[in-house]
Amino acid sequence: MDPVIVVGAGPVGLALSLALADQGVPTVVLDEGPGKDEPRPARTVVLREDTADLVVRLGCSALHDEGLRWTGWRSVRRKQLVRAVPLGEEEGAVPLPAPVHLPQHSLTRGLRRAVAAQSLVRMVPFSRIDTLEQDADGVTVHTREPGSTWWRGSYLVGCDGARSTVRKLLDIRFPGRTAVERHAVAALRVDLPWPGEAVLHRSPPWRTGGAEVTARPLPDDVWRLDWLLPPRGELVTPDALITRIRDTLAGWCGETPAYELLDTGVYTLHHRLARRWRSKRAFLAGDAAHLLGALGTQGLDEGLRDAENLAWKLAQAWHQGASDVLLDSYQAERRAAVASRLRAADQSLPILRGGAGLRTLVPGSARGHDTLLADGHLGCGPLGAPPSYTYSPLSPPHTGAHTPVGTPPGAPVTDVRVTAPDGKTVRLRERLGQGHLLVILVAPGTGVWDRRHWLTAGVMPRLVEAVDALPAKAELLVTESYPGATAHTVLLVRPDGHLVAAFSGVRAAELHAAADAARGGAVGTAPEDEGRAPTGSDRTADVN
Known part of the structure; x- marks a missing residue:
């Protein structure tokens, strides 16, 4: 079987190749660059809890070595503190995980190091494709000089950015806004009054503050500062940016403290969504498929979720074959999730960027605006929370055997502690990404019982037999408790950590049917609605 061709060696392409390698699938990564990235301290990324765990699971140490996990979030309007939230702790009954902030070149470098240690990934620098052909058995691409050659792959994934050559060769439209x-950005080393905390300051009182300025901490007393610019304003000159920096630091510290300017830039954010994410054996992921980033949302988060979603499906196809239902589900799930994020941002933009007026005088409006912005920056709500694939084509029909738990079907599972039959106890997320389903039994007391006893007691023998009979490979785990679940609840979880279904007790037939649905049915199964007109969810996914 030919390897999977990954076009593009940014974080998404590297993460996808590592995720496939973890599931025994070889890849060839075609990188049009020299194989290294220029350090840009002002170009940083914020990873939420799920994507940060994915990167660590793939073997990238950069988050520990060069990233900073925020300790708090502050929102300020004019001179008034609107909200101060500790992160990594609990606010009321809702845990607020801390995002991880690091330079993008550090993340890329860490992923490249992980790739270098992975024998199933082949990196090919200076390889820009100019031809793409498909047939029933695979994909053939040609790279132009200086490394002119033909490459053969079983599948191909375009992770080659906003100006994707793959997308253009597949003739896929990329509409949007x-x-x-627009943001002016500066990275500088300075002491600010909130070490480890991210700060959003709306309507700062100094003359050059503009409508909004954000300070996000990095290790070693480095901060990234972002100033929201007018949509159509004058060019930001170096002198004007220095004035902004000095005025902002003085506004926060009382006077301008000593600082070291490391990097600057002006970034323009676009919202776009590719019409199709799959064309036969070719797929799009990351910025090649979508662009977003307004209101604190993070396009890289979504790109890494693309990679995690697609990797186990391609691994299934590569090892055992896959139905069109399974391969089509990548577009159905991920495009709908990103479209929902874009819609939420488009609906919030007029409220948050619509200027002053009576709206700013309504009691509680500042706090409501702050909540919307915090959602995007902290990974909460419609602007930032990890997606749920509630209407996925891989969802099994609901039956009377299904039981509700704290996680709705299609949503990411809670990261509880689990025990494998070999006795190893780990976090649930550590068992993801291996290409097989997870079956989790909720069995209170197993943590204090001798494993030799509970493996042969109660429902375990019947559950082991049911798991062995599933149509797809599955790993059986046990947990002491799961939110909203009673004793002997059985959870079926996808390889990417989304809940398929929960059952009250061992329901072998229903568990088998749910596992078959989660793998997209037997090889050769085609979507029942092939050739249908676009549904409402398809139409609303477009960004105009």
Whole structure:
């Protein structure tokens, strides 16, 4: 079987190749660059809890070595503190995980190091494709000089950015909105009054503050500062940016403290969504498939979720074959999730960027605006929370055997502690990404019982027999408790950590049917609605 061709060696392409390698699938990564990235301290990424765990699971140490996990979030409007939230702790009954902030070149470098240690990934620098051909058995691409050659792959994934050559060769439209937001950015080393905390300051009182300025901490007293610019404003000159920096630091510290300027830039954010994410054996992921980033949302988060979603499906196809239902589900799930994020941002932009007026005088409006912005920055709500695939084509029909738990079907499972039959106890997320389903039994007391006893007691023998009979490979785990679940509840979880279904007790037939649905049915199964007209969810996914 030919390897999977990954076009593009940014974080998404590297993460996808590592995720496939973890599941025994060889890849060839075609990198049009030299194989290294220029350090840009002002170009940083914020990873939420799920994507940060994915990167660590793939073997990238950069998050520990060069990233900073925020300790808090502050929102300020004019001179008034609107909200101060500790992160990594609990606010009321809702845990607020801390995002991880690091330079993008550090993340890329860490992923490249992980790739270098992976024998199933072949990196090919200076390889820009100019031809793409498909047939029933695979994909053939040609790279132009200086490394002119033909490459053969079983599948191909375009992770080659906003100007994707793969997308253009597949003739896929990329509609959307241009210049949704503009930001002036500076990375500097300085002491600010909130070490480890991210700060959003709306309507700062100094003359050059603009409508909004954000300070996000990095290790070693480095901060990234972002100033929201008018949509159509004058060019930001170096002198004007230095004035902004000095005025902002003085506004926060009382006077301008000593600082070291490391990097600057002006970034324009666009919102775009590719019409199709799959064309036969070719797929799009990351910025090649979508662009977003306004209101604190993170396009890289979504790109890494693309990679995690697609990797186990391609691994299934590579090892055992896959139905069109399974391969089509990548577009159905991920495109709908990103479209929902874009819609939420487009609906919030007029409220948050619509200027002053009576709206700013309504009691509680500042706090409501702050909540919307915090959602995007902290990974909460419609602007930032990990997606749920509630209407996935891989969802089994609901039956009377299904039981509700704290996680709705299609949503990411809670990261509880689990025990494998070999006695090893780990976090649930550590068992993801291996290409097989997870079956989890909720069995209170197993943590204090001798494993030799509970493996042969109660429902375990019947559950082991049911798991062995599933149509797809599955790993059986046990947990002491799961939110909203009673004793002897059985959870079926996808390889990417989304809940398929929960059952009250051992229901072998229903568990088998749910596992078959989660793998997209037997090889050769085609979507029942092939050739249908676009549904409402398809139409609302477009960004105009």
